[in-house]
Amino acid sequence: MAAPPARPRGLRALGKLTAPLITFALALAGTTVAAGTGHAADQHPASAGWVRTHGSWVRVQPGHPHAAADALTTMTARSTATVSQHPAHPMGLVNNDQPDLTYHGGQDSVGVTSGSPKVYIVYWGSQWGTAGKDPAGYTTLSNDPENAAPYQQSFFRGLGTKGDAWSGVMTQYCESMATGSTKCAANSPHVGIPHGDALAGVWVDNSTAAPQAATEPQIAAEAAAAAKHFGNTTPASNRNVQYVVTTAQGMDPDHWHELNTWCAWHTFERSSYGTVAYTLMPYLTDYKYCGTNWINPGPRGRLDGWSILGGHEYAETITDQNAIGGWIDAAGQEDGDKCAWINQGTPGGLFNLQLTTGAFAVQATWSNDQHTCSGSHPVVANHPLVVSTLCDRTEPVNRPVSVPVIATDRLSKALRYSATGLPRGLSIDARTGLIHGRSSQRGTRAVTVTVRDKAGNRAATHFRLGILPSAEYGCQGIEQIVDPGFEVAADAKGNYPGWWAQSATGIISQSTAHAAHSGKGYAWLGHSATQDDTLSQSVETTPGYTKASFSFWLHVDSTNTSAQSQDTLTLELDDQYSGKRIAVLHTWSNLDATSGYVPVSVDLTPYVAPEFGSTVIVKFTSHETGNAATAFLLDDTSFRLA
Structure with a gap:
């Protein structure tokens, strides 16, 4: 989560809950x-995650970056300084005594964005006005007084271009590691890097008004609607994707104006389309402490926050896509939190990132390799063939099992899947990687899935699969x-x-x-x-x-x-x-x-x-x-x- 600097640390929003009757039982041991x-x-109970959006029922559940501790936590551990050109903007200095990030084992078979990251931007609600195009081909909106939308799009379109070493910092992180690891082993799937194509699509969803003060379930429903709009309706199509739900000027999503303790946040949801990662991005210039003219003067500098905070949430998503299964430190900080709002011109501080689409204000992110906040790192390239983490999980006895294996290959789309250790009655589809069937062989077994391509590349992943008479099935919660x-x-x-x-x-x-x-x-x-x-x-x-x-x-x-x-x-x-x-x-x-x-x-x-x-x-x-x-x-x- 990205927070404005030098403000009291706040709590995230939550709709009111009602407390049912409660009974107590005291056990002998405790x-x-x-x-x-x-x-x-109820055919579509809200407690099961059903919401109606765009005329369709979709099963989603909104989430929050609870591991992405408010950046102010980091600020309180740092000495503060004043930037001369912004005396009202208290900022920090890098603290190299911080602990490194550790890998948390992956959640719902996702640790990091291991393929090339894709960003879909959603401009939510008729409050944005009428859509158009500028000479560069970027979407414009009539009710966008700061002209923020083209800036936001050009930032994401430029990532990975012009020797973008800022994106290289994130590529040092990986998945399929033991929980608690601070370094990646050979052949681990690393965070991918875009090549000028991070911006995968833009949707102006202006057919109806967005809620003036959207709740968390409503924001999650809009992210799911975006997945449907772009045709990403399978776990594989959402594996390396994030959606940026952007609200218009004057909107108050998730009590943003009342709290003034965060500028943007990212999270994920389980849905009918697999797990969906998304960011909530309010209209940042509504609150001056969210980056307005933070390091650059003039009208373009008023949009500094859109790349500082957009980059912050992007970096945290690709290194901790399904929070808190990716990379965080012992105090709950993600890579962006540890380096938020550090003085421009000091080590690890804010700077202008040069991309082919322009210069954009960004913050550094934490580098375990350098043990500091860094804006530059050599790109750690993935092998051509990458297979995603598979979570340890349990499945019911003699009931249908469906476990997708997701692999990506830069060189070939024709992959072959095989598995060892599967319980009797289960098999893997050699072409799609779907583990399916039903089994009465009770117990927990170690399973290895191997993927091969026509070029001779090979990748493998390991997980434990239990066939048990339990009431709790699927991925084991971390x-x-x-x-x-x-x-x-x-x-x-x-x-x-x-x-x-x-x-x-x-x-x-x-x-x-x-x-x-x-x-x-x-x-x-x-x-x-x-x-x-x-x-x-x-x-x-x-x-x-x-x-x-x-x-x-x-x-x-x-x-x-x-x-x-x-x-x-x-x-x-x-x-x-x-x-x-x-x-x-x-x-x-x-x-x-x-x-x-x-x-x-x-x-x-x-x-x-x-x-x-x-x-x-x-x-x-x-x-x-x-x-x-x-x-x-x-x-x-x-x-x-x-």
């Missing part, structure tokens, strides 16, 4: 919090919590640079006063007897899943034995946009003291089912009645989806 709810039958074990250490000033929000310094601790469940870090609530301690994290209920659970390890260490003056720890779920409480999930007290850490599991499905794909806040609050007599210790949190 605590399991269960909830029950009922929903009326961890959604950033810094789940509280292992991101405080900086020299004692500030915690990670994604957790703590009410006081030191709640996230590596103190030897208590022991962690694992590693060195843990969270210690109950420090203060005079004010409540809070700890929270906003988490996306990743699009397209139908179940959500939150778990952690809890140790209640107390010298308070009173039943009348109880120290308490409350776990609640909040609405991310309004901050209002959705539900109190459970409360513990000093009377729940334990001899060590015990596991706790919470079923969140009933609370997020009305708008699965939205972002919620998981929040802990401790309250002390005496002299901080009770320590509520948390460790090894996990937010999982199925």
Whole structure:
């Protein structure tokens, strides 16, 4: 997500959720919090991701770049400086002490954009006015007072031209790696580079007005409509594609004007057309801190933000296409976040990128190879034949299975697929790569898929496939919590640079006063007897899943034995946009003291089912009645989806 500099860090928007009735069951080994709810039958239930767009029902779920931590997080860790020509624009300096990006294993069989990136721009709504063409062939719009649309198109059309070493920075990243990797192995599929053809299409969707304040589901529906409009209705056709949903001047998508804490964001959705990556791009000059005249003077410089932020979200999408399965750091920063709003003229700072279509203001992005923010890197070319990551997954016993394998080849379209390790009853189509059939052979097996072309090139991918009598099928959800074990250490000033929000310094601790469940870090609530301690994290209920659970390890260490003056720890779920409480999930007290850490599991499905794909806040609050007599210790949190 791209945020304006030097503004208070904000939360993303979320439609209101209603809390169903809740019941609790206490397990012997720990605590399991269960909830029950009922929903009326509906042919196209919103909870399952159905939306009606352009006269058709499409199953989509909107998502958010929850791993793409607000760039302001990075800013707070940097010293600030003032640019002489823009005294009102506080900016930062590069911090080379930041951790490198690590690979997170891929989500829904996608890690990075491993083919040549394709960008489709959507100008959403009749508010844009009438479409035309300029002498260069770019689409113009009558209600575009800044003439931003041609600038935006020319930026994407120029990527990869004129020795574009800026795009080369992203090509160092890859997929099909072990989770936690910081370097790519030989033959790993790398991020692709465009060759002057990143702009794949433009759609002026002005038949009706776009919503004045579009919600997240509406934005996702427009991205899905764009996929349909451009004929990208299969997982393969959307594999290396992103859609930029652009709104007209004066529009307020996703509470943009109220929040003023982000300038643009990217995410993905599960849909009937496979996974669809998209960016929301508001009319940036509506808010001067989103790049207007950031480094260039005059009318063209007013459009600096369209390439600074367009490039930011583009770079983050191709390196983390299905967030948070790609490349992020331990504190939740993507490659663009780590380098946002750095002084022009300083190492890693903003600069004008020369392309065949013109000069465009851009920011640097993080380079693991150089361990700094960089605007230049040699292009790491893919092998001619690339096969995408396949996620570990489970499938039902003796039920139809359909798993697409997606490969791209620069030299040949005639590919041959083979597989080893498939359970009995499943096979792979040698021409299309579709794994299909049904199997009663229970258990989990290691499968290798190999692809060959006529030129003799070969590529392979590996995954684990389980045939199990389970209620959870398909790709196994990856961890959604950033810094789940509280292992991101405080900086020299004692500030915690990670994604957790703590009410006081030191709640996230590596103190030897208590022991962690694992590693060195843990969270210690109950420090203060005079004010409540809070700890929270906003988490996306990743699009397209139908179940959500939150778990952690809890140790209640107390010298308070009173039943009348109880120290308490409350776990609640909040609405991310309004901050209002959705539900109190459970409360513990000093009377729940334990001899060590015990596991706790919470079923969140009933609370997020009305708008699965939205972002919620998981929040802990401790309250002390005496002299901080009770320590509520948390460790090894996990937010999982199925």
